[in-house]
Amino acid sequence: MKLVMAVVQDNDAGRLIEKLSQKKFGLTKLASTGGFLKSGNTTLMIGVEEERLEELLAIIEKMCKPRKKIVTPLPAGPADAYVPYPVEVLVGGATVFILDVERFVKV
Amino acid sequence: MKLVMAVVQDNDAGRLIEKLSQKKFGLTKLASTGGFLKSGNTTLMIGVEEERLEELLAIIEKMCKPRKKIVTPLPAGPADAYVPYPVEVLVGGATVFILDVERFVKV
Amino acid sequence: MKLVMAVVQDNDAGRLIEKLSQKKFGLTKLASTGGFLKSGNTTLMIGVEEERLEELLAIIEKMCKPRKKIVTPLPAGPADAYVPYPVEVLVGGATVFILDVERFVKV
Numbered sequence: 287m288k289l290v291m292a293v294v295q296d297n298d299a300g301r302l303i304e305k306l307s308q309k310k311f312g313l314t315k316l317a318s319t320g321g322f323l324k325s326g327n328t329t330l331m332i333g334v335e336e337e338r339l340e341e342l343l344a345i346i347e348k349m350c351k352p353r354k355k356i357v358t359p360l361p362a363g364p365a366d367a368y369v370p371y372p373v374e375v376l377v378g379g380a381t382v383f384i385l386d387v388e389r390f391v392k393v
Numbered sequence: 394m395k396l397v398m399a400v401v402q403d404n405d406a407g408r409l410i411e412k413l414s415q416k417k418f419g420l421t422k423l424a425s426t427g428g429f430l431k432s433g434n435t436t437l438m439i440g441v442e443e444e445r446l447e448e449l450l451a452i453i454e455k456m457c458k459p460r461k462k463i464v465t466p467l468p469a470g471p472a473d474a475y476v477p478y479p480v481e482v483l484v485g486g487a488t489v490f491i492l493d494v495e496r497f498v499k500v
Numbered sequence: 501m502k503l504v505m506a507v508v509q510d511n512d513a514g515r516l517i518e519k520l521s522q523k524k525f526g527l528t529k530l531a532s533t534g535g536f537l538k539s540g541n542t543t544l545m546i547g548v549e550e551e552r553l554e555e556l557l558a559i560i561e562k563m564c565k566p567r568k569k570i571v572t573p574l575p576a577g578p579a580d581a582y583v584p585y586p587v588e589v590l591v592g593g594a595t596v597f598i599l600d601v602e603r604f605v606k607v
């Protein structure tokens with residue numbers, strides 16, 4: 287068995303967790319902040335049998351792949367002083383550590 | 394040395410932590426949510442010498458074993474519209490990953 | 501690659517994270533409470549190549565080493581009933597687990 291520690295963007299976490307639950311992957315979500323990814327992030331701790339590791343990694347890759355997104359910033363001052371226009375930002379990405387589990391116990 | 398990542402129910406976490414502290418196990422509590430266990434859960438990170446691993450697992454098993462509990466739900470509407478009666482729910486359970494620690498440093 | 505789980509005092513976490521970011525160590529901060537260190541603490545998850553492990557450990561040791569600090573407690577009752585005087589407390593310390601990473605994936 288492997289323990290997968292995946293740091294993903296908060297933005298992607300909800301959809302990823304939903305997908306992994308559908309596919310019956312056991313996971314727990316740790317609150318986390320800053321670091322590996324620029325904006326707010328979430329660390330998922332996922333227990334997985336060796337034979338499903340590639341499937342898991344493919345899902346993470348698919349759901350979290352870096353991509354461009356058009357966002358319109360909110361005006362920072364009085365509305366007439368500054369007219370915001372849409373900008374392209376890069377979102378997504380994931381940092382994934384795969385650890386070997388020496389022993390697994392379910393109570 | 395081993396690093397034990399134990400996901401337990403919030404309900405059981407307080408008593409388990411108290412017991413482990415009494416027995417001088419070093420631990421840290423990570424905020425966590427959802428996943429391996431149905432309701433709110435807590436992840437404990439516990440450093441343990443090989444010779445105390447079985448003792449640790451026995452404590453987790455004892456404090457967190459799945460059990461039935463009688464709960465009386467709160468009425469969801471006006472008191473006269475619905476009289477709640479006690480129901481049996483399953484509580485407890487733990488998911489435990491044991492990882493080998495390559496090196497341990499205490500500053 | 502190694503995954504370093506470092507439990508440090510909240511007090512030291514900010515300066516440590518700043519230093520590690522300067523030095524381009526990838527890290528994520530997990531919310532944590534109680535346990536290995538007496539007061540509030542923070543768990544950092546740091547991915548590191550073998551060749552930079554000693555550098556990382558030296559930084560943690562430097563930034564978190566236990567030390568005495570003079571603090572003046574706030575008066576607990578009416579100001580004229582109790583005049584607080586400065587006391588020396590021990591702060592700092594870190595508990596560090598180094599785990600081997602079987603595989604590392606960056607999406």
Ligand code: NI
Binds near residue numbers: 287288
């Ligand atoms: Ni295995």
Ligand code: NI
Binds near residue numbers: 443
């Ligand atoms: Ni060992």
Ligand code: NI
Binds near residue numbers: 501502550601
């Ligand atoms: Ni390596």
